[in-house]
Amino acid sequence: MKSGFIAILGRPNVGKSSLLNAIIGTKIAIVTPKPQTTRRRITGILTQDDTQLVFTDTPGVFKSKNVLGDYMMKEVKTASEETDIILLVFDATDGLTNADKELIEKYQDAATVIAAINKTDIAKPDQVLPMIDELRHYEHISEIVPISALKGKNIDVLIDVLKKYIKDDVFFYPKDQVTDQSLRERVSELIREKAMFYLQQEIPHGVAVDIERYEDGDIIEIDALIICEKDNHKGIIIGSKGSTLKKIGSKAREELEFVLGKKVFLTLYVKVIKDWRKRKNILYDLGYYG
């Protein structure tokens, strides 16, 4: 029996959450085309025969500008400290950026660092090979694996590589558990994913979702509050004749029905909490604490 903890780290938008989902084979973490989608640590558990890999997806590393950002970066720090393996994810289409290099150097004393070069499906071969060469110069990087989280390419190879570096002899979770998130948290995250998807510029980053009511019967009834930080954002989120909110709601309901396996009746409300991302007590209420 073997097990170990793996923290998935990298810049925003490189595909960390997509990778977690590809590894586990279920959508655990939300994914959007916008940076700074993930705000909290999310655990994904992969148990195969006598091996258990416990992954932690983390927010992308960036320079924080408010209390929410501080919280996100604290989540990254905690994840990197409570792990056996640091799995650094890079975006092949960007090459190795200065921010990537800073991250690599930051973990030079970590026990095990493994590099995954993601998005190889859309990268040109002349982008991936120079990256591999560059990464080879860092002695503390034990392995380099080119992957595509979106296409599921080389994910099995990456899993086999990770298995070489783990050694604990207990399972930390039951064999059938895939995440530590509660159902309520997953529901709230899925709604936030759809909101982030349909909103533009700074608005998606100022959105939070709070589940006000969750009643499980023949139909699951959910009331959720979409919180935004400025009065004019509220109108944009609702859209003309409610069109944007309707799109968010119908996409969210579709996916919730798939995840929950039941008919869902979803009602969304929009509320302004001025500058909530800068307010510690509000962040605490929304579950961004610790």
Ligand SMILES: Nc1nc2c(ncn2[C@@H]2O[C@H](COP(=O)(O)OP(=O)(O)OP(=O)(O)O)[C@@H](O)[C@H]2O)c(=O)[nH]1
């Ligand atoms: N073509 C391609 N796109 C990918 C791949 N992996 C992720 N993406 C896309 O990249 C975007 C960001 O993906 P995420 O998984 O949310 O990235 P992340 O690193 O978790 O981002 P943050 O949570 O913001 O730090 C999404 O549009 C994904 O569909 C890949 O292997 N190939």
Ligand SMILES: [Mg+2]
């Ligand atoms: Mg993410």
